Amino acid sequence: MLYTIVKQNSYQDSVNLMLLTNKISTMEGINKVQIMMGTPANKDILKAADLYTEELEGAASNDMCIVVDTDSDEKIQEVLEEVDNYLSNQAISGSKETFETVRSWDKATTALPDANLAIISTPGQYAAEEAEKAIDRDMHVLIFSDNVSIEDERRIKEKAHEKGLLVMGPDCGTAVVSGVPLAFANVMKTGKIGVIGASGTGIQEVTTEIDRLGAGVSHAIGTGGRDLNDKIGAITMLDGIKALAQHSQTEVITLISKPPAKEVRDEVVNLLQSLSKPVVAIFLGEEPHNHEGNVYYANTLEETAAIAVDLVKGNTIKPNYNTLQGEVPAVELKPEQKTIKGLYSGGTLGYEAATLISRGINYDNTGEHEEGYLLNANGFEVIDLGDDIYTQGKPHPMIDPETRVQYFQKAAQDESTAIILFDVVLGYGSHEDMAGALIPGIEKIQKEAQANGKNIYFLATVCGTDQDPQGIDEQKAKLEKAGVILRDSNNQAVLTALAMLDIQIEEVQKEVVAAKETATAEITVSEAIEKLLTEKPSVVNVGLKKFTEAITANGGRVVQYDWRPVAGGNPRMRKILSVLR
Amino acid sequence: MYGQFKTIDEANRAVIDKVVSGAPFLVDVVPAKSVIKELNGKVLLHAGPPIKWENMTSPMQGSCVGATLFEGWASNADEAFKMLENGEIEFIPCHHVNAVGPMGGITSGNMPVLVVENRDGGNQAYCTLNEGIGAVLRFGAYSEEVINRLGWFRDVLGPTLSKALQVKGDGLNVNVAIAKAITMGDEFHQRNIAGSLIFLKDIVPYILQTDVDDKDKQDVIQFLADTDQFFLNIAMATSKAIMDTAREIQHGTVVTAMCRNGHEFGIRIAGMGDQWFTAPVNTPQGLFFTGYDQDMACPDMGDSAITETFGVGGMAMIAAPGVTRFVGAGGMDDAVTTSNDMMEICIDHNPNYSIPTWDFKGSCLGIDARKVVETGIEPVINTGIAHKEAGVGQIGAGTVRAPLACFEKAIDAYAVKLGLIEPEVNE
Known part of the structure; x- marks a missing residue:
């Protein structure tokens, strides 16, 4: 039946009342409702809607008329409360x-x-x-x-x-310019090391490692993966190096790249040799045996960061920074468990793992790979799950845990698998709690393995800083609680995994040899680039x-x-x- | 290539300069046929681009029936329907005779129209008087009440306003009223209460000085006091008068008219003169009175989108906090976003109409059809929503978008006209 409430001298705008009517009409037990001011025209509308009652006769233009069709008179009080509540809370909160x-x-x-x-x-x-x-x-x-x-x-x-x-x-997946992280980037201390790289996760690993070692980064410039291709000729790399060379707060320059074309490499190295600032360079996959003049060559991303930090602190450069640190966890494995499965979200981290494992198992990994694989030899596999073939119609594994958990399971089903090696990349753009998202999958696999009377070890590195939105300490604590063995860098994680299987890599001891004489280059940097490196x-x-x-x-x-x-x-x-x- | 202009941008600037320099005055209220000679036969004006009877929406057809009865061409609705179906009555778009009409836009010879003169261009534009809400002709009602009201308009309201304006002498300056009302929360399509109030305040002293019968004076003043949307029709005639002056510059890509007939949405751009570029209309989305819903909404109708063409209405959503919630359930932020979006497709701000809630930026000025196509942002139009059956009347209010295809066709034709591209061959 129809109930009418007339609130005298209670003017509300018609839009408000239409919104209010919509809201009340969604309440349970309300067949129909209309809330309008009592103007003659509105009364006609109520008549047309079969909602007209005698009580409306006396309502005036400034009276709010509420007509409710409900089977239960108990609802009326509820409606009135809702009306008052709505009218007193009209502010719309928007972020x-x-x-x-x-x-x-x-x-x-x-x-x-x-x-x-x-x-x-x-x-x-x-x-x-x-x-x-x-x-x-x-x-x-x-x-x-x-x-x-x-x-x-x-x-x-x-x-x-x-x-x-x-x-x-x-x-270009990442960059940090004047302390401002761009795209997928970590938050780090500002300092005196200028980084330029053709690899996104390579930059992330080196810069977060620099941060962990207590130094800071002035800028991290990404060039894109093809910049050192001979068709491009390192246009961005050369301009970027010059910019960092001229930037007064940058004392050490760090360069990260895959091996470039010969002529491009010569041009870049020539420029580096001509600078007055020390340079650390890593050409991923190469195995340098010496430093040359001003240019220090690193074998791993971890070593790249460590040399840069020692340079900036004025410490003597050690011949080698790749020694395995920390204890090797004791393992209990079945005889057939002999391999490592590396399942990476960061392409360059995966590439580094593939390079190191190949060395460990004496495998020449320079040939062509099956699509999506960075290494696939004797049961040892490293996969870049961020590769295009895994991200067709799916989010990147830094954002979405699903593909990775799937491949964890696949790896666990392989009888030869002893260790599953992976990365968790933090920073802006990445999943807000990747550790938490991966753990249920990890625990399930461990439980199943134990039920079958065996162990599968999970070993990971978390690439991030304590200033990242996710908080590296929390992420680490979660993973450790779930039984994941953690190492501070990708290099240490891979070395530990190999050591757990009794595999060692021969460490390269490097000494400084003189570079061939290079004239000091005339360095000019445009005003626009200078401004980019001096202001937010x-x-x-x-x-x-x-x-x-x-x-x-x-x-x-x-x-x-x-x-x-x-x-x-x-x-x-x-x-x-x-x-x- | 662009006449005296070196570039399209220059031509567009000249068009919008004309919009800014417009000087609109409400000078008279007269029988439509006295200023629109075409209305001296069995002719009706309608909203939107040209349309045939069979393509009209039910409310527009209802309006035609009402006008036919009002003019005494038929003695009952059945007879009126027959005449209309048999093609005995000619239809002309309002826009073709310096007029604009709300919703159905149906205008006949004996209906009084507002006369707004643009003293910058020396031209005039016409629009019928707002009938209030409820059962009204513009939403397709043709009951006795509707016809009687039109009779009173013809015999009392129109002549009284005319006399009052004669007492005033040199017309009412509409720019002043718009500039004031936009600071009082009107956007001149959905909300006109401030403008209507200003008009009432301006006109009443002159009404009192006329020799009109006291009872009629009382009725006229009461009607104006009750009719919140009265100023809408003044704003429409004003927008039309100014846009018509501006479109004398026949170069460039500024939109000079937008209108709908319930079947098609039509636009004009300066560089293509009188030609309409049409696409099927959308149906407005919004809030509905109880008992009605989206399924009952009539497709978009009316010449009132001339207000958006002029840069107010939905384009000035931010000016009217009171109606912003029609945009969705959003608040001021949505209104700011809407108006900011509209500036993406406009050339400048109109310094005549500064909007306090928009940091005193002026209303939108000059919709550039190129920008609409480039960004895909369609002009937003605030509108009443008619029931799709004639005579039910208004069932809600909301917003609707001008279809992108109109703008694509317009710039395509302009590029072809300038010889910059070959016409598209339809397969």
Whole structure:
């Protein structure tokens, strides 16, 4: 039946009352409800809705009329309470964002007129075009997107170089500029070591290790994986090295790369030898036996960081930093358990593990690999689960634990498996609690193994710092509680795993030999690059919104560009827009 | 290529300069046929781009029936329907005769229309008077009550306002009213209560000075006091008068009209003159009175989107905190986002209408069809929602988007006209 409540002289705006009506109508036991001011026109609406009652006759324009159709008169009190509650709590709470969101380049530059860096994370096919728009607006660019053609990469980098701008990427997963972490990056102490690298997780491992050893990083510049390809000629690497060489707060330069083409390598090394600052370089996969003049060569990412830290602290450089540290855990294994399965989310960490394990088992791992494998020899496997073939339609394993847990199980089913080796990469962009997400899978496998009367050992390294949003100590504590053996670096984790299987790697002792004479190079750095390295960046973030968080939290300014393809990607419209300029 | 202009941007600037320099005055209220000569036969004006009877929505057809009865062309609804179905009555879009009409936009010769003169361009634009809410012609009602009200408009309201405006002498300055009302929370489509109040305040002293019968004076003032949306129609005629002056510059990509007929949404751009670019209309989304829901909503209708073309209405959502919640259930943040989004497709801010809740930035100025296509951001239109059956009337209010395809067709045609691209060959 119909109940009518007239609240006299209780004016509310009609929009409010419509929203309120919607809310009340969702309450249980209410067949129909309408709340309106008692104007003649509204009374007509109530009549049309078969909600008119005699009590409404006397209601005036400033009276709030509540008509409820319900089978239970007990509901009326409930409705009235809900009405009062709604009317007294009308403030709409929305989370305040500290940055503006725009939908075009023009608005982005209006919102942040001194923007000097763009982060591009659009689909790859559009990344080159957007990067060029940023360069046209005198911005440095970090291209997070992959699938940019090498021709486009060369064109963009040449154009930027001409204008005195830096292009990090494409496929640049991480960078730290003036203390501001960009894309997937760790938070670390600011210091005197300048890092430049062609590998995302390589940079993350070296910089977090530097942080752990008590030193700090001035900048970490990512070049993108193909920068040292002969088709690109290390355009970004060379400009970046020069910038770090001229940056007064940077005392030591650290370079991380896969082995480049010969001519490119010569050009880079020549530049390094001509600098007045010491340099630590790692060409992943090579096995250097000497340091040359000013340039110290490292065998592992851990050693790279350690040499850099000793250099910056003024300590004498030791011939070797790769000694196994810590006790080797005692193991109880069945005779058939002889292999290590490395299941990595960080490509370079996996690559390093594959290199070290190959050395340990005397396997020449230089040939072609099956897709997705970094090593697959005699039951020893290292897989980069961040490889394209594992991320088709699935999130990256730094974000999503599912693929990794699946491969953990697969590894555990292999009778030869003794140790499962993995990484947990922290920092902005990564999963907020990867340890917690992986543990249920790990515990299940351990339980099943024990039920079958055997042990499977989990061994991991956590790549991160105590300033990262996830907190490295918490992540470690969780993993240790679940029985995971932890080591501070990837190198130590791999060495420990090998030692648990009684495999040792011969340590290389390096001494400093003189480099061939190189003239001190004339180093010029553009004003724009100099500014990038001396001030907190002002960023236009084109694409993935989550990248804004690290920037605002670390003192950078950012405007979010909610990017969509121009004209929805319609080719004719794109053509028309280009002619109607 | 662009006449006296070197670039499209320059042409667009000239168009929006005309919008800013517009000087609209409400000068009179007169029978439509006295200013629109086409209405001296069996002719009805309708909202939106050209449309045939069979494609009209039920409410628009209902409005036609109401107008036919009001004009005395038929003695009952059945007869009126027959005449309309048989094509005995000609239809012309309001926009083709310097007029605009809300919802159905149905306008006949003896209906009084507001006359707004743009003294910058010397042209005039016309719009019928707002009927209030409930059973009204613009939503397709044609009951006796509706016809009687139209009679009173013709015999009392129109002549009284006309006389009052003659007493005033040089017309009411609408820019002043808009500038004041936008600081009082109006956006001139969904919310016009401040503008209506200002109009009432301005006009009453003159009404009192007329020789109109006291009872009629009382009724007129009461009607104006009761009709919160009265100013909407003044804002529409004003927007039309100003946009018509601006579109005399026949170059560039500024949108000079947006309107809907329940079947198609139509736009014009400066560079393509009188040509309409149409696409199927959307149906508004919003909040509904009890007993009604989204399924009963009539597809988008009305020339009132001329207010958005002018840069107010949905484009100025942030000006009207009171109606922002139609955007969704959001609050001020959503309103700011909406207006900021709209600035992505506009060229500048209109310094005449500074909005306090937007850090005193001016309202949106000059929708650039290129920017709409580039960003995919469709202009947002605040609107009443009609029931899809004639005569039920308004069942809610909300927002609707201007379809992207109109803007794509417009810039495509312009690029072809300029010889910058070959016409697309349809397979």
